[in-house]
Amino acid sequence: MALRILKIILGTLLAVVLIAVVYINTAGKDLLYTATGSVSRSLCATAFVAGLSPDQMFREEQRPLMSSVAWAIRYQVDRAQREVRASLLGGFTARAVFRPGLGCLLVHGNGPVPEANGFVPAPIASPYPQAPVEPADPAIRQALDKAFAEPNPAHPRLTKAVVVLHDGKLIAERYAPGYSPDTPIYAHSLTKSVINALTGVLVREGKLRLDQAAPVADWQAPTDPRRAITVDHLLRMDSGLPFDETENTDGPLSPMTRMLFLEHDMAGYAAQTPLAHPPGTAWGYSNLSYVLLSRMIRDAAGGSAVDAERFARHELFEPLGMRSAVIETDETGTPVGSSNVYASARDFARFGQLYLDDGVIDGRRILPQGWVDYSHSQTLKTGYGAGFWTNLVNEGSVPVWDAPWGMPQLPKDMFYARGAYGQYVVIVPSERLVVVRMGITLSNSTGIGDVIADIIKALHRQPSP
Template identity: 80%
Template sequence: MALRLLKITLVTLLVFLLAAALWIGTAGKDLFRTATGSVSRSLCAAAFVSRVDPQRTFAEEQLPLMRSIGWAIHYEVDRARREVRTSVFGDFTARAVYRDGLGCLLVHGGGAVPEPAGFEPAPIASPWPAAVLEPADPAIRRALDRAFAEPDPAHPRLTKAVVVLHDGKLIAERYAAGYGPDTPIYAHSLTKSVVSALIGILVRQGKLRLDQPAPIAAWRSPADPHHAVTVDQLLRMDSGLPFDETDGALSPMTRMLFLERDMAGYAARTPLAHPPGTAWGYSNLGYVLLSRLIRDAAGGSAVDAGRLVRRELFAPLGMRSAVIETDATGTPVGSSNVYASARDFARFGQLYLDDGVVDGRRLLPEGWVAYSHSQTLKTGYGAGFWTNLVSEGSVPVWNAPWGMPRLPKDMYYARGALGQYVVIVPSERLVVVRMGISIDYGTGTEDLVAAIIAALHRRPAS
């Protein structure tokens, strides 16, 4: 009996090991490569773009999302080479390399790193003093106190920065330890709003039209179902591309970001889930395709794109800490990979509050700001910004509210994963930026903005 039981145990173990080996060789391989790619890119940016502690970033941003394999992940920050290498179970190695002016690049396999030859971005002057401006109003100070508090330690907010502009003036800011006015922070999908602005600039220059079929090389044939997709539909996320950011570790978004050398090429090959213009679906793929249009209009390389972005947007706004990363083909990762300080994003928000004009110079076409937060289908999304127009229902798949019901209806906002917000309230002449690493929902951003508005209403008129 004991011998028979031993044989059954050994056979069961063998079957388990064979199944595990098969899984690791197929779906598991992509899962592990995604994990190591995410860690390498994140920690490279922490060390060489944001210049914050990569070990702390791993603990706050990466480990909570992959606790089941966290013990098997090993990473090495090589400051001499300015790169990070990560492996899991000693295999599935990923490498991210820092390049001046272009941030970090995730390198696939043993491929060479495209060098940003001759790209030496000129410093951008800041219109604000270097010192942190503590709010004079006690009510606003209390609002910031609450924004940085941790009411539930089991679900930390990890607020890193808050900046408040009123009437175009900096009236309050605060930063977590290790962060400051010039710390570039991972913006996640705030990047999409930046890409929307860049598309607007190309429209103003006559290089693109909203109603034209998107000039994607792979979609040239009229027989291709993608051929009819317009620039407007890519901006509005009703192009027909699938909702690509789901809860699973492997989604079209994660495959594109961590497994593909040519992200726009992957996005262009993705089949449509709906006829263009008929259904809304959150689309990282669509915004990388828009980024390909920006790269092509700039000249075709990462350096060309970097120069265009700095010349046409970052420098005029004084976004001195901002950088947008690219894939290996030079396409900006316009779904997610801008790094910029909270002050930078406050100036970006002010551009929209001022109808696309800065220092008397029109950056965005007339009407572009209104277009950006006009409603798409019956959703709470516009064309690069979220709106406060829908108070019922929720975002499909995510089951998250469309807007912030306690705030004025004319409010609109840029939003990124882990609690990145640029909230613009035209009726209050207000911009509030909140950035952090909030793995769980519940950043308190709506409460923060509501408290600031209440405080402003209590202030005597000047």
């Protein structure tokens, strides 16, 4: 009997091992490379762009995101070579390499690193004082206390920075330990709003039009339905491309995940994606759209990663005083315009001020006349505009995510940039207010809407000058 039981146990174990081997070498292979790619890229940027602790970032961000396999992940930070390698069970190795002026690049294979030398950008002067600005109003200090509070330690908010501008002046800010006014923070989808601005610059220069067919070579066949997609459709996410964080047609990974971690030419991959709906008829959150827009920006700038970064610095970052901002690229030099900007909270406050001031900064017009109104005008019947979220819809929820469109406790004219894990640039024109919140909130509400409501109440209690 014991021998029979042992045979059953061994047979079961063998079957499990065989299934695991088959899975790892088919569908599971991509998932495991995605895990190591995420770790290597995140920790590379943490170490060499942000100047923060890779170990802390792994604990706070990467380990919770991949809890089922985190125990098997190992990583090495090579400060001499300025790269990070991550592996899982000794294999599935991924490598991310820092390039000066360009951030970190997830490298596929062992070939040479494109544009490895990057470039040394000229320093950008800050419009703000060096030390953090403490709020003079106790009520605003209390609002910042609320922003950094941890009401549920089991699901920490991990707020890293909050910056408040009122009437164009920096009136309050606070940072988590280890962070400072100049710490570049992973912006996630705040990046899409930066791509909105760079697209606006090209429109102002006459190099793009909103109503023109998107200049994507793979879509130009007369019978291709994607030929009807315009630049406006891509910005508004109603191009008909799929809701790419969830819908998957080629395996266990969403199109977004495959694009970000497995493809060396992200825009090339995005261009091959079939439509889920006719252009202009349905809204679906689209990282693919913003990488395609990023390819247009790269091409207009000159065709390389350095060209694209210099264009962004000259046309946007330098005029705004965004001294720490950098957009990472893929191996073809296309900016990862869906997600991969690093910039300080102060930088993003200045970016928000640009949109509060109708695209003008210090008397210089950066964005075309009317671009800001266009950016937060409603798309179909959603709470999305064109690169920004709006506060126009306060009922129902974002499809698939079951998340609210806006913040009903704030004025109706509010619009905002939003990124995963609690990144916000909130612009309230009627209050002449910009609030930036950045952090690593993986599974809880940030409470930022209530914090901003408290800030507005505090401003209303202050006597007029």
